[in-house]
Amino acid sequence: MVKNVEIGLSAISRDLKKAAADAIVIGVGQGSDGPFLLENPLAAKSAEALTESLKALGATGAADQLLRLPGLPETGTSIIALVGAGKVDAGGTLTGEVLRRAAGSAVRQLAGTGTVILALPTATLGDVAAVAEGAAMGAYSFTEYRSSTEGLKEPVRKAVIFTELASDAALPTVLKRAGVIGKAVNATRSLVNQPPSHLFPESFADAAKELSKGLPVKVTVWDEKRLEKEGFGGIMGVGKGSSRQPRLVKVEYSPAKATAKVALVGKGITFDTGGISLKPAANMGDMKSDMAGAAVVLNTVLAAAGLGLPVKATAWLCIAENMPGGAASRPADVLTMFGGKTVEVLNTDAEGRLVMADGIVAASEEFPDAIIDVATLTGAQLIALGNRTAGIMGADSVTGPLKVAADRAGELVWPMPLPEELRPSLDSQVADLANIGERHGGMMTAAVFLQEFVGKDKAGDTIPWAHVDIAGPSFNNASPYGYTPKQGTGCTVRTLVSYLEDRADS
């Protein structure tokens, strides 16, 4: 089900020819006085000649521009690929994300090429890490359901990073980390890209077990009988309309010397038709991505295990298929959620918060230091923050460090409030709570709903919790850019891994 081939990552500091590469990538910046070549290993004369020709070649330095030129004897490659890095000041330092995108864009567009040297400026190991991550994320394709791959270009197999830091003692660790991150992001994408005919609750649980093989994690699966018996009314209520029964999957990574204990809860709606409150037909197929949150938390915990981080991390995958059917929940039905709270379902399309509520209650029972939930929860997220920026809400003690982690990882997140006055809009005439409320600021209304289910720690204080709405950024239905392909993006994995790394350091 997840059949991604991992790119080989290595580094050299001289002798380009030894890399036996097919292409070398050199960066072009978009300076205020026109395009200019970024620091590169070409001989001074070659670099000068190339600089002279940049304008005539049509090189602008714009992000994602890729120009192929013949190789030179000194590069030992049949082509030189010039990749645009976007707006940068000559002599100015590039941010990690600019490097990540330039490397990723080049590797993505060079699909069909075997080995690529990435000769982008790397002043620090952080820069090398960014180039390596970009390469690993750029080398992605999803061809599982094609009867023939003829005419399709295979992702780049090997990336050789040209850097003065090639013999640094920490370099192997840097490349290993980039490989683990790339694998986790690509696995998330491939789960999201699965058609709902093939990815349904049971097969998603199987895929979680399969991906966990060989890693120090424990996987527990609740089937429908156990969910029913233990009172997971949210997950069961959403899954009832489907012939494919729901699942709850817990993936635990418990290293011996853990410095912190973090619970991650993910929305795993393998397909969201809206249920009886049926969605319109246009683009409904995109709702195969409504399990992105569960894929993200799964792969984050697997990455933490792969990296051996000294943090206990548990993923809770809340998985169901939201279908209309004779047995489906109706508007006005009342569900008893895990933990006993009752919810009146006024709109069956607001199903994500129902499965997530059960997961948040279950996660709370283990008294983690923090709970972070990740969900493609609302269309309102797209209205508020657009396609590429995830909304984060909750306790400052979690959203603050999450923002710091996202900034370092190069992902876009933005904090939004949880206004108290939204809570009464969720009042129900018959139950503790209704599943829909104020429409304006609907991303925050949904978060206020989830907040009701966050449990208390042993001292009786509310467990620090944050909610991440990835409705927009998890799925790219526009053109590819940087390291981001069409469809599943794998967003938020990097942020969460960085967050866990920070908990390990503190």
Ligand code: BES
């Ligand atoms: N899965 C959707 C949210 C969504 C919309 C994700 C677009 C990605 C792209 C969610 O289950 C949903 O349908 N939410 C409703 C809630 C409403 C009924 C309160 C929405 O946002 O319209």
Ligand code: MN
């Ligand atoms: Mn829905």
Ligand code: ZN
């Ligand atoms: Zn949904």
